[in-house]
Each structure stands twice: as C-alpha cells, then as structure tokens.
Amino acid sequence: MTKKMTHTFWKIDNDDLLDLYEKASRVQEISPQFILLIQNELQRRKLDQK
Secondary structure, X not given: OOOOOOOOOOOOOHHXXXXXXXXXXXXXXXXXXXXXXXXXXXXXXXXXXX
C-alpha cells in the first residue's frame, strides 16, 4: 500500500524558487507542466509571481 505524501518535496528557499520560475518561464523548451508545478508551489507558499 502506498503512503500518501502530505508534505512538500521542495528543498529550495523562496528566493531561489522565484528565480527558477522567472528563468523557466522564459525558456520555450521547458514543459508547461513544470511551469505549472512551480506556480502551484509558489501559490502554496503565497509568494508573489513577478
């Protein structure tokens, strides 16, 4: 039986996550699902997306 994860897997601080989002959103080859994953984590942390 698989245990349901209730915590985040991100081991990155808020500033680095925002920087990653800004860089990833400019790269055309990045998967839209990856951008959405970052956006969801930023929203979970209640950070402003620039």
